[in-house]
Amino acid sequence: MNTNPTARKNDLVVQETSDEVLVYDLKTSKAHCLNSSAAMIWRSCNGSNTVSDIVREFEKNGIGSVSEDFVWLAIDQLNENDLLENKNASRYNGHSRRHALKTIGLATAVALPVIASLMAPQQALGAISCACQADINCMGLTGCPSQMVCNVNFVCAPQPMPPIS
């Protein structure tokens, strides 16, 4: 049985951005944001790479030198968020995750792998309607017709046409 970590592919929607990878799980409707380190490790989990291989990939790509604990930290989070095909029990050289986290943090200049959950922001829904009470509510609503004017209909948009029949 293959014990090397394998990235899950099914039922996932993946959106790459310049510095992170966004993942939406169609089965659980959960959304995750992987920073560049976590994303790099996730991509390297092809089922044939061992943890040592992934460490070497980091160096090969010129990202920096990392330890196996560093990779395990990412694998742990990938496991927790159901982003791997196979569950891999973490192995921090006999230490706890907390202890490993401290030593990794001190020993590497590379950003620690982080997988954050994405929640539906209130603003995402608010921006759709562009509803407002005052001009100040329109500031920052980049998708609305106006970011300065809360018009007579309480919409962040220019004032409407005056006459109606």
Next chain:
Amino acid sequence: MMRDTQRWNLLQRKAQQAKSVRAVEVLRSAGIEPILIKGVAAAQFYPTDKYRFSIDTDLAVSDADFDKANSLCRSPAAAGMAIDLHRALRHLDTVEWQNLFKNSRLLDFEEGNIRVLRPEDNLRVLCVHWLTDGGVYKERLWDVYYSIANRPADFDWDRFLGVVSDRRRRWLICTLGLATRYLGLDLSDTPIKDEASELPKWLTDAVDTEWADDVKPRPLEASLNDSKVLIEQVKRRFSPNPIRATIEMEGSFDARTRFFYRLGNFFMRIPSSYRRVSGTLRAR
């Protein structure tokens, strides 16, 4: 660095595309080619950082394919896909299905492609759908806004307005006029800029009233468990939404009164409401 809202919108938009492709594939597996309406068909004109929320996937199929498609949508293959199946476009458009299909096009996504109406037909459907909802959903007026604001350079106004009756033409122009009035849609470079500014007062009054009302319409059969909600919904039925009534009675926006449309609509809806409520009660 992206903001959470941008991340969320970007991802949800892509997830919605993936879900829609999957829903379409269910019907394609049986040789049925559906046309997707609303959903990603409307979202295609939204800016990339804006997410158009929707809870289901609206697929229209020809009259001949409907029964087969309906069975598929109720099969385990479609479990959890929330497909809302339409028998052609019925009241949403009067252009023949064959004509709409012949003019339709494929939208390409990473996960596959989806057939949608051509932009002019798509916009007609979005307008009439918004009106059929009684103009209740302010946020859905953005569908109309972006369909015009981000329309293709070869948008054919004659295809949009010239293939339906004069009454429907007026419905469409007024919907664009409402998007101008309430959302600031710029129609100055369009051939309908003058007509769209002539909005009947009853129409804007109806929109203002609906948007100020906290009680939104919901199916009666879904209100049976809560007497307060049920009473509110019954009250709404006794005073039919004038926009919806006009559309469902194929009425004129310029008629002198809404009274007859609303009266006719009230009686027209009784049998279907009765069927749905009694069906729900029997199933309990």
